[in-house]
Structures are given as structure tokens and as C-alpha cells.
Amino acid sequence: MDLKRGLADAVEAALARHGYFSNEDGRKCAEDKIDLQSALVEALGRDSCERELPATFAQAKLQPPAPPASFGLAKDVCSKGGRHRRLDILWRNGDQTVAVEVKLRRITNWHGTFEDGETLYPRDPVDAYGYEVLKDIHRLERLTSVTSAAGEITPTARFVLYLTNDPYEYEARVNHINYKLTEGRELESGHLAQFNLTKSNGEPTSRNTLWRDYPPFKLAGDYSLKWTNVEDDVSRFMPRPPTKVSFLSSRLLSLRVDPQ
Numbered sequence: 001m002d003l004k005r006g007l008a009d010a011v012e013a014a015l016a017r018h019g020y021f022s023n024e025d026g027r028k029c030a031e032d033k034i035d036l037q038s039a040l041v042e043a044l045g046r047d048s049c050e051r052e053l054p055a056t057f058a059q060a061k062l063q064p065p066a067p068p069a070s071f072g073l074a075k076d077v078c079s080k081g082g083r084h085r086r087l088d089i090l091w092r093n094g095d096q097t098v099a100v101e102v103k104l105r106r107i108t109n110w111h112g113t114f115e116d117g118e119t120l121y122p123r124d125p126v127d128a129y130g131y132e133v134l135k136d137i138h139r140l141e142r143l144t145s146v147t148s149a150a151g152e153i154t155p156t157a158r159f160v161l162y163l164t165n166d167p168y169e170y171e172a173r174v175n176h177i178n179y180k181l182t183e184g185r186e187l188e189s190g191h192l193a194q195f196n197l198t199k200s201n202g203e204p205t206s207r208n209t210l211w212r213d214y215p216p217f218k219l220a221g222d223y224s225l226k227w228t229n230v231e232d233d234v235s236r237f238m239p240r241p242p243t244k245v246s247f248l249s250s251r252l253l254s255l256r257v258d259p260q
Contacts, residue, residue, distance in 0.1 A: 003098055003157055004254055006044075007091075011163060011252055012231050014039035019114055019236050021104055033118070036104045036163060037088050048092045050148050054084035057142040061260040062190055062218040067211040075215035077135050078142055085139065087146050090155065099143060099155035101136035105129050105164040110247055112239040120237070129162075129169060130179025131214055133253070134193040136160045140257040141220045162253040163230070170227045170251045175200045181253060187223040192216060220260035227251045 014021075014036065022033040034042075041049040057078040067074050078085060089100040108123040140158040147153075162181070164170060172180035176196050194216035195205050210216070230250040237247040 001093060003093065003096065003159065004256060006093065007040075007098075007100065007159055007161060008228065008230075008252060008254060010040050010043035011161065013043040015230060015232050015250065017043070019233075020106065020120070037102050040100070040102065040161075041089060044089075044091050050090045051088065052086045053090055053146040053148055055087045055139075055146045056144050057085070057139065058144050058260065060138075060142060060217065061220045064192060064194070064216040064218050068207075071207060071211050075212060077215055077217050078139055084147075087143070090146055090148055090153070096157055097153055097155045099140060099146065099158045101140060101160050103129065103133050103136065103160075103162045105162075105166050105169055107166040107245070107248060108168075110237075110239070110245050111243045112237055112247065115236040115238070125168070127174050127176065128179075128214065129164075130172075130174055130176065130181050131193055131195075133160065133162050133181065134179065134191075134219065135217065137221075137223065137255060137257055138193070138217045138219055141260040143259070158257040158259070160253075160255045160257060163250055164253075165232070165248045165250040167248070170253070181225055183225060183227050185225045187219060187225065189220055189222055191219045193219070221258050223255055225253060225255075227253050 018034055018039050021036040021039060037051060041051060087099055088102045091098040091100055106123065108125045110120060111122055113119055137160050140160060143158065145152045145154045169181060172182035174180060178193055195209050195214060197205055199205055230252050232249040234247050234249050
């Protein structure tokens with residue numbers, strides 16, 4: 001099986017069954033809905049998947065710039081204070097073991113209901129999804145093994161999946177140049193993931209944003225960004241007046257990642 005096609009088919013199957021998913025970023029919301037990870041495991045086959053496995057990582061091949069001496073030691077995005085970082089999904093497909101990291105963003109300013117009457121609550125806009133997607137790529141580059149039910153496994157393939165129906169993401173309206181995930185963009189080895197040094201109003205970006213809360217890192221590989229349209233039945237969503245915002249069909253960014 002073509003692994004990339006198999007994952008895309010699973011995303012479409014999950015959307016066809018559930019329509020939409022709860023946010024993956026942990027923000028509290030009144031919605032009681034399956035998350036994308038669980039829906040993908042359901043679509044791929046529960047017997048072939050494990051979730052949230054402890055992961056180990058190699059040292060980064062390419063080092064990011066160091067923070068100012070006064071700020072202290074640089075933080076590593078693969079470190080978690082002595083605790084294990086975890087892999088979203090390990091999918092077994094024939095003789096392949098596939099590491100999958102998943103991100104989801106739903107359009108934020110939509111008000112309405114789903115076909116079963118469930119209310120879709122608006123979300124606060126967040127400008128860091130590009131950072132989080134690039135961080136997933138970086139971590140998969142550095143991934144050395146995961147602890148599965150069968151013991152330590154080094155995956156034979158690695159994928160990052162980013163599903164969104166928000167043009168803010170696939171049209172790359174985000175202000176931070178290094179986080180733009182524009183169709184056709186080429187990210188070359190050494191690409192630095194870091195917020196702009198100044199905000200859009202010209203003010204300096206917080207040192208905590210630059211070095212502590214969103215520590216910078218560099219990608220080791222080259223990536224060509226290509227979004228694909230996902231078959232998504234938007235007729236299942238009903239806007240609530242007086243909104244003029246349409247519920248948009250989804251797009252998927254799927255990237256195969258090579259170890260560094």
C-alpha cells in the first residue's frame with residue numbers, strides 16, 4: 001500500500017463518519033467530540049495502531065541559535081523535564097511500522113450547528129500552528145525509537161499530518177515568515193523555526209516567546225509543501241444567523257519525514 005494514500009484515505013473516512021473533531025491543543029471547550037487521533041486509529045484499524053507511545057530522540061543534527069547569555073540555557077523541543085515525549089500514533093501496515101504525528105485546526109470564527117444539532121463553538125485564533133507542525137517534523141527527524149507493546153521499535157516510515165479548513169493556515173496569512181505553510185513552499189535543510197524578532201506593530205517579540213515558550217529549532221531535511229483537498233461534506237454544517245462565514249471543506253498537508 002502507498003502509505004501516504006492510506007493515511008489520506010483514513011482522514012477522509014474519519015471525516016465521513018464524524019464530520020468534525022475536537023481540538024487537539026487541549027484548550028477547554030464545551031464540545032464533546034472525538035479527537036482526530038482517535039478517529040484516525042478507528043479508520044486505520046484499532047488492532048493495527050498504538051497511541052501516545054513514549055519516544056526517544058537523537059541530538060539535533062543542526063543546532064539553532066543560542067539564547068542571550070542572560071537568559072540561561074537553551075531549551076530542547078524534544079526534552080520534557082525528564083518525562084518521555086510521546087508519539088501520537090504508531091501504525092502497523094504489513095511489514096511497515098509508521099510513526100504519525102497529527103495536528104488539527106478548525107476555522108475559528110464560524111458559528112452554527114452540526115447535522116445532529118450539536119453547536120460548533122467559535123475558537124480563539126492562534127498564530128503558532130505553523131510552529132507546532134514544524135516541531136512535529138523536527139521531532140520525527142530526530143526520533144530513534146518508541147516503546148510499544150512489542151518492545152522498542154524504530155519506525156520504518158514517518159509522517160506528519162495537518163488537517164485544517166481555515167484559510168489562515170493554507171493561504172499562510174500568519175505574520176511570522178518562518179511559519180508560513182503556503183502551497184508550493186520549499187523548506188530547505190537548516191530552515192529555522194522561530195517567531196519574528198519583532199511583532200507586526202514593530203514592537204520587540206517577548207524573550208519568553210523567542211527562547212522559552214517556543215524554543216527555536218532547525219529542520220534537517222528538505223520539504224515541499226503541498227496541500228490536498230479532502231472530500232468533506234460541508235452540507236452537514238448549518239450556519240447560525242447572522243454569520244456570513246461559510247463552513248469550508250478541509251485541506252490536508254501530508255509530509256513524509258526522513259530521519260536526520
